Amino acid sequence: MKTATRRVTTFGLPAIMMIAGMPTAAQAHLVDTRLGDFYGGALHPLTDFEQILPWVALAALAAFQGPQRARWMIVVFPLALLAGGAASLALPNPPFAPILGISLVAITGLALAAAVRLPLPVLLAIAAVMGLLHGYQNGEAMVASTDQLLFLSGVTAIGYAVLTLVTGTAIAFLRGAGGWRPIALRAGGSWVAAVGIMVLGLQLVTPAAS
Amino acid sequence: MVPSKASLHLAALLAAIPLVPALAHTGTGLASGLESGFLHPLTGPDHLVAMVAVGLWGAQLGNPAIWVLPITFPLVMALGGLLGISGFELPLVEPVIALSGIALGLLVALQVRPPLWLAALIVGVFAIFHGYAHGRELPEAADPTSYAVGFVLATGLLHLAGILIGILIAWPSGAKVVRACGAAIGCVGVYFLLASVGVIE
Numbered sequence: 001m002k003t004a005t006r007r008v009t010t011f012g013l014p015a016i017m018m019i020a021g022m023p024t025a026a027q028a029h030l031v032d033t034r035l036g037d038f039y040g041g042a043l044h045p046l047t048d049f050e051q052i053l054p055w056v057a058l059a060a061l062a063a064f065q066g067p068q069r070a071r072w073m074i075v076v077f078p079l080a081l082l083a084g085g086a087a088s089l090a091l092p093n094p095p096f097a098p099i100l101g102i103s104l105v106a107i108t109g110l111a112l113a114a115a116v117r118l119p120l121p122v123l124l125a126i127a128a129v130m131g132l133l134h135g136y137q138n139g140e141a142m143v144a145s146t147d148q149l150l151f152l153s154g155v156t157a158i159g160y161a162v163l164t165l166v167t168g169t170a171i172a173f174l175r176g177a178g179g180w181r182p183i184a185l186r187a188g189g190s191w192v193a194a195v196g197i198m199v200l201g202l203q204l205v206t207p208a209a210s
Numbered sequence: 211m212v213p214s215k216a217s218l219h220l221a222a223l224l225a226a227i228p229l230v231p232a233l234a235h236t237g238t239g240l241a242s243g244l245e246s247g248f249l250h251p252l253t254g255p256d257h258l259v260a261m262v263a264v265g266l267w268g269a270q271l272g273n274p275a276i277w278v279l280p281i282t283f284p285l286v287m288a289l290g291g292l293l294g295i296s297g298f299e300l301p302l303v304e305p306v307i308a309l310s311g312i313a314l315g316l317l318v319a320l321q322v323r324p325p326l327w328l329a330a331l332i333v334g335v336f337a338i339f340h341g342y343a344h345g346r347e348l349p350e351a352a353d354p355t356s357y358a359v360g361f362v363l364a365t366g367l368l369h370l371a372g373i374l375i376g377i378l379i380a381w382p383s384g385a386k387v388v389r390a391c392g393a394a395i396g397c398v399g400v401y402f403l404l405a406s407v408g409v410i411e
Contacts, residue, residue: 113281169258190280192281195362201291201295
């Protein structure tokens with residue numbers, strides 16, 4: 001079990017970070033992944049820092065709440081992603097989406113940096129809002145030829161996989177010896193928060209920058 | 211406490227490394243995204259040495275500074291970044307960033323141990339200026355989020371490098387090496403300060 005956890009820590013997180021870090025300037029970026037619509041949906045959120053950063057921060061924050069609370073988030077978040085994706089097929093784009101998206105980066109980062117102990121409803125509310133918004137934003141990337149069911153299944157699956165892997169890894173990491181472990185996660189949270197604060201400031205100063 | 215002769219020799223050796231005066235380089239063309247953000251703190255030696263010095267000093271100060279520092283620095287730096295983004299004209303950015311290298315290098319070299327609040331204040335003021343220099347380029351970035359991720363990540367890794375080098379203080383000879391690094395950083399800071407005020411071309 002420990003070996004498996006170590007493997008996940010050693011290979012899983014760097015792999016996710018690598019995938020997230022590879023693209024440059026990936027804006028409205030889905031035309032055809034040539035991997036099929038399921039994998040198109042699965043890869044789509046990983047190409048956007050405004051999505052992957054708060055996912056990782058939320059998962060680490062859930063780890064600070066303990067496994068029992070974190071389990072609920074692993075259920076709620078993917079379902080919210082699916083619901084948001086479905087909503088993108090019927091509802092107009094909310095005008096506050098860009099600001100809310102980057103605000104979530106700052107909020108989750110700050111909460112992680114402070115290692116706040118959140119009531120379960122608050123944690124789940126953050127997960128639900130983030131899932132709905134990111135599901136909608138990913139769903140918007142679908143074009144006429146996209147198989148909607150496959151694409152949204154991919155988005156939901158990757159949301160579940162990332163949240164589960166990162167939460168599990170963070171819980172195992174925090175259980176290890178050494179007082180530096182929570183500090184390392186909190187430092188990561190402050191990095192996420194710093195990015196969120198600056199980009200939020202940029203959007204408020206120059207909305208076109210979003 | 212006076213630095214040893216060996217420390218001073220090492221400091222002189224490190225300070226002799228030739229550097230191009232790549233000053234805290236605000237507004238130098240188009241920033242694209244992750245790569246340019248990541249390289250921004252690394253291609254300005256004045257940024258680079260000051261960030262390493264922050265880590266070194268944190269390691270020297272020990273608990274709680276060593277953990278307060280990496281958590282709070284990025285957040286304070288973000289406030290400086292906001293000033294840069296807003297277009298606010300912060301005076302003397304390049305000289306102050308060079309000065310941060312001198313001050314932090316000296317603090318490490320002399321093993322100064324002020325109260326935590328004072329250490330946080332010193333580092334915080336410099337964090338504002340470093341963040342401002344990065345933030346000035348953020349509006350120009352093709353992908354601002356990736357750019358911000360890049361420079362926050364690079365800055366954090368530089369702190370980490372400083373902290374890891376700072377582990378050497380566990381050994382007497384290692385402590386001298388750390389202090390020599392501080393002295394060298396101070397020398398680099400002097401060089402960039404002179405460059406920023408036009409004494410060195």
